[in-house]
Amino acid sequence: MASPPLVSTYLQYRENINMVASCLCRTALDLGYSPDKLTNPLPSPESTPSQPQASKRLKGKARKEAKAKGKKVEEAPTIIKYIVANKDLISLAQYINSYESLHHIPDTFAIALNKCIAVQTSYCFEAGQDAKFNLLYITMLEKIRTILKPRMSTKAAYACDEPIDPKTLKDLLDILNLYEPPENDIEPLKDETIVFEAEPQEKVSDLLMVYYMLFYDMKKIQAELHGIWNEFRKNRFDIGVVAVTTNTAIEVARSIINGVLPALGDYDISDLATRLHIAFCRSNNYTFQEAVDPMATKHEAYEHANYTFLNAYRLLVTALSEQDTKRLPLYKPGKYGVYRPKNARKKLSNSRKFLEDKYLVNEMWNELAIASIIENYPVQDEMMRGVKEAIKNNEIPYYLVFATQVFLDINHYLRHHAPLIGLHVFGQLNKIANTVRSQLEFGTKHKSPAWPASSDHRLREHMRNAQWVVDDPVYRYKLKAYTKAGIQPPKKGIVKGHMVRLSPVLSGLLFYHFRFEMHEIGIHVINAWQTINTCWHLYLALKTELLITREWKDIEVCRSVLTEANFYVGDKPKNMQEYFDQFCLQKGVNPQTFLKTKHRVNKPDLSSGVHLIGDKNKILTAHTIFGNRYFRYKSGATSVVNWTKENVDEILCHSTTRYYTTQYVNPVEPTQKPRRDATKKLKKGELVHPDEFIESIGYALQAETSEFVFPWIIMHQITWDLLEKLTKKCRPVLLELFGEKYFEHEGDLPWVVGYALLAALPKEKGGLGDERLFMISGAVIDVFLRGAGDSVVRLGEMHLGLKINFAEAGSIAEQEKAVYGEDEEGLTGVEGQEEGGERSGLRDDEEGEEDDGGVSIRE
Numbered sequence: 001m002a003s004p005p006l007v008s009t010y011l012q013y014r015e016n017i018n019m020v021a022s023c024l025c026r027t028a029l030d031l032g033y034s035p036d037k038l039t040n041p042l043p044s045p046e047s048t049p050s051q052p053q054a055s056k057r058l059k060g061k062a063r064k065e066a067k068a069k070g071k072k073v074e075e076a077p078t079i080i081k082y083i084v085a086n087k088d089l090i091s092l093a094q095y096i097n098s099y100e101s102l103h104h105i106p107d108t109f110a111i112a113l114n115k116c117i118a119v120q121t122s123y124c125f126e127a128g129q130d131a132k133f134n135l136l137y138i139t140m141l142e143k144i145r146t147i148l149k150p151r152m153s154t155k156a157a158y159a160c161d162e163p164i165d166p167k168t169l170k171d172l173l174d175i176l177n178l179y180e181p182p183e184n185d186i187e188p189l190k191d192e193t194i195v196f197e198a199e200p201q202e203k204v205s206d207l208l209m210v211y212y213m214l215f216y217d218m219k220k221i222q223a224e225l226h227g228i229w230n231e232f233r234k235n236r237f238d239i240g241v242v243a244v245t246t247n248t249a250i251e252v253a254r255s256i257i258n259g260v261l262p263a264l265g266d267y268d269i270s271d272l273a274t275r276l277h278i279a280f281c282r283s284n285n286y287t288f289q290e291a292v293d294p295m296a297t298k299h300e301a302y303e304h305a306n307y308t309f310l311n312a313y314r315l316l317v318t319a320l321s322e323q324d325t326k327r328l329p330l331y332k333p334g335k336y337g338v339y340r341p342k343n344a345r346k347k348l349s350n351s352r353k354f355l356e357d358k359y360l361v362n363e364m365w366n367e368l369a370i371a372s373i374i375e376n377y378p379v380q381d382e383m384m385r386g387v388k389e390a391i392k393n394n395e396i397p398y399y400l401v402f403a404t405q406v407f408l409d410i411n412h413y414l415r416h417h418a419p420l421i422g423l424h425v426f427g428q429l430n431k432i433a434n435t436v437r438s439q440l441e442f443g444t445k446h447k448s449p450a451w452p453a454s455s456d457h458r459l460r461e462h463m464r465n466a467q468w469v470v471d472d473p474v475y476r477y478k479l480k481a482y483t484k485a486g487i488q489p490p491k492k493g494i495v496k497g498h499m500v501r502l503s504p505v506l507s508g509l510l511f512y513h514f515r516f517e518m519h520e521i522g523i524h525v526i527n528a529w530q531t532i533n534t535c536w537h538l539y540l541a542l543k544t545e546l547l548i549t550r551e552w553k554d555i556e557v558c559r560s561v562l563t564e565a566n567f568y569v570g571d572k573p574k575n576m577q578e579y580f581d582q583f584c585l586q587k588g589v590n591p592q593t594f595l596k597t598k599h600r601v602n603k604p605d606l607s608s609g610v611h612l613i614g615d616k617n618k619i620l621t622a623h624t625i626f627g628n629r630y631f632r633y634k635s636g637a638t639s640v641v642n643w644t645k646e647n648v649d650e651i652l653c654h655s656t657t658r659y660y661t662t663q664y665v666n667p668v669e670p671t672q673k674p675r676r677d678a679t680k681k682l683k684k685g686e687l688v689h690p691d692e693f694i695e696s697i698g699y700a701l702q703a704e705t706s707e708f709v710f711p712w713i714i715m716h717q718i719t720w721d722l723l724e725k726l727t728k729k730c731r732p733v734l735l736e737l738f739g740e741k742y743f744e745h746e747g748d749l750p751w752v753v754g755y756a757l758l759a760a761l762p763k764e765k766g767g768l769g770d771e772r773l774f775m776i777s778g779a780v781i782d783v784f785l786r787g788a789g790d791s792v793v794r795l796g797e798m799h800l801g802l803k804i805n806f807a808e809a810g811s812i813a814e815q816e817k818a819v820y821g822e823d824e825e826g827l828t829g830v831e832g833q834e835e836g837g838e839r840s841g842l843r844d845d846e847e848g849e850e851d852d853g854g855v856s857i858r859e
């Protein structure tokens with residue numbers, strides 16, 4: 001997860017403050033500062049017992065080599081950690097400044113010091129009077145800076161003169177426009193046995209600032225996700241892309257939280273969240289009593305509680321308290337009120353907004369609680385993972401709070417469009433199943449040695465799994481529970497797809513999962529039947545020789561998406577000899593071998609192997625990184641993306657194109673300049689801000705959408721039909737030139753093109769010098785291109801990702817009818833109403849039906 005390339009504000013702050021303390025203490029001691037003046041006694045390596053180490057006695061070959069060299073094995077030095085007390089820092093700075101022979105201090109020290117001051121200043125601005133102890137700490141750091149300013153370089157001193165305005169601080173990790181020295185100007189630290197660190201935060205006010213840095217990181221990620229979903233609303237991003245990006249962002253937030261928790265010790269992070277909420281309220285003219293009143297978060301202080309994630313946390317605590325491990329969370333309709341998302345949220349009162357949140361969180365909790373116990377559910381988002389962990393440990397993990405807040409944000413933003421996404425996804429899964437079904441029917445009519453029965457089995461499994469998800473296993477589980485308990489299910493109590501309609505992220509992950517497998521199946525199909533690359537070689541030869549004038553857009557897009565390296569080696573062929581040679585190499589055959597067998601009735605030996613598309617030249621890069629996490633995920637596993645430097649480099653480089661892939665030809669030009677050069681990779685030790693990285697994931701995935709979603713199976717079937725027509729037209733000439741056994745089984749169909757190129761090759765080159773097959777091929781292709789040359793492209797652009805025109809999407813009932821048929825019920829607890837209607841959710845004094853209809857299930 002958050003490996004070295006990804007950095008949190010807190011960890012960067014600790015690195016900076018440790019650098020300040022280490023530089024002051026080490027420099028002062030080197031200049032003669034007496035260790036006796038330090039608050040904490042400075043230990044010596046000799047006085048510190050070393051850790052017991054394993055025997056250094058070498059054995060075998062290593063022992064012989066050591067004896068031959070006559071060298072002793074050196075023991076690793078013991079590293080001692082020394083904490084520099086805060087009260088010593090000013091004295092150390094004064095001593096350093098008094099040492100006349102010291103000309104300057106490193107620029108890295110000034111940079112680290114300025115960033116620490118800026119972070120503390122930003123926190124004090126937000127926390128107001130609750131940060132009085134931090135103001136003292138800032139005063140100390142500023143005094144150190146004033147003392148050492150004469151020893152700083154000109155540029156570093158100028159940076160210190162820049163005023164810090166908390167209102168303009170945009171990023172706590174890059175807070176000032178400071179002079180960053182070149183890498184070769186940074187003085188490496190001496191290899192010492194003592195590591196100096198700043199005094200850790202132990203006071204509540206210090207811990208509150210630690211939480212504030214964590215909170216700030218999450219707010220930055222939250223803001224980036226809002227931009228990603230805004231791009232989705234504009235049909236610039238695909239639902240699968242935004243879902244993967246959103247869930248990955250929450251995973252990154254979880255890793256940041258896990259990195260901060262050790263600094264908090266045993267202190268409850270929820271208490272810090274409450275304290276920060278109180279601080280924000282008091283800085284906005286609320287009294288302390290108003291800030292701590294739980295009812296205020298539902299009414300007057302709702303916006304502040306929503307901003308600080310406090311409402312999400314309290315709703316989760318309530319949901320967990322109602323959870324019974326021996327009872328499924330099945331309730332009467334209306335327990336949590338009626339949700340009317342068509343009402344404009346900005347017109348609602350705070351209390352109604354809170355009741356909407358209560359409905360969404362409780363309904364989603366109940367759905368996820370059931371989904372988490374269903375085996376083999378194909379995907380798991382962070383919210384499902386968090387609910388499962390909370391039920392198991394009877395405690396709310398803090399990353400679940402952030403995941404829930406993101407879930408609420410998305411529903412707040414999409415409103416009544418959110419359920420449509422789940423229904424559209426189910427509609428797409430039905431189309432995927434139909435495409436797979438058509439390929440299975442194709443396989444019953446056509447046989448090839450390269451397509452074994454196991455391949456058909458994979459297709460059937462994919463189709464069954466897609467249909468299983470559309471039928472909704474959570475819905476089936478509920479029905480089974482009611483039946484087992486001998487209770488009649490409520491007529492409008494449960495419906496299919498309730499969970500995915502509530503969660504656009506889960507909908508998108510399901511879509512991404514099945515589309516990922518569809519991509520792999522499609523590449524497997526075109527490699528097995530060899531139709532697309534065969535037609536490309538024929539089309540290129542005919543077009544170059546001017547036997548056809550129309551453009552075959554479908555095959556041109558295939559070449560562009562797959563790249564030319566997957567079709568031929570080296571430069572593009574330009575004459576008949578090169579057409580023939582490249583075709584043979586693509587099929588794994590030596591051209592000279594084929595030439596020698598032209599008069600025989602059998603075909604050349606194919607044992608050398610066919611050149612497979614995507615085997616050596618990758619089709620996808622960014623999407624491949626997420627394959628194990630979202631496609632090969634197994635129920636019960638804890639798969640995460642390992643963000644190594646190489647993976648981060650791939651994402652950052654592929655995200656610089658900034659293309660909004662909404663069509664295959666002439667994609668929309670980027671509206672933003674890339675943040676970094678695509679040719680430049682991360683330097684050793686270079687860090688990436690989480691919010692920048694999240695944005696890069698979205699753009700990197702979207703840049704590969706055309707490759708990811710291209711309908712390869714449909715293209716294969718069209719090119720197969722074309723080759724069948726071509727073979728039928730060429731049959732008389734093929735029989736005349738090559739005999740009856742030129743075609744032994746249907747898998748040989750692509751070799752018709754090879755025979756046409758062989759026949760057209762001049763006799764002096766080893767061919768037959770007969771262009772009849774080549775001319776017939778040109779006529780067949782020309783007729784084909786009059787009506788079907790761009791049908792796959794048009795189909796692909798219609799379903800390039802999941803593009804939803806919300807204005808023309810129709811009602812939920814219409815979408816349900818399209819997915820499920822005539823008899824499906826509507827979304828439980830959700831009523832449609834015109835935008836800006838008067839009623840929304842419950843009345844201000846209505847808390848919902850408390851008489852639960854929970855079904856008692858004894859496990």
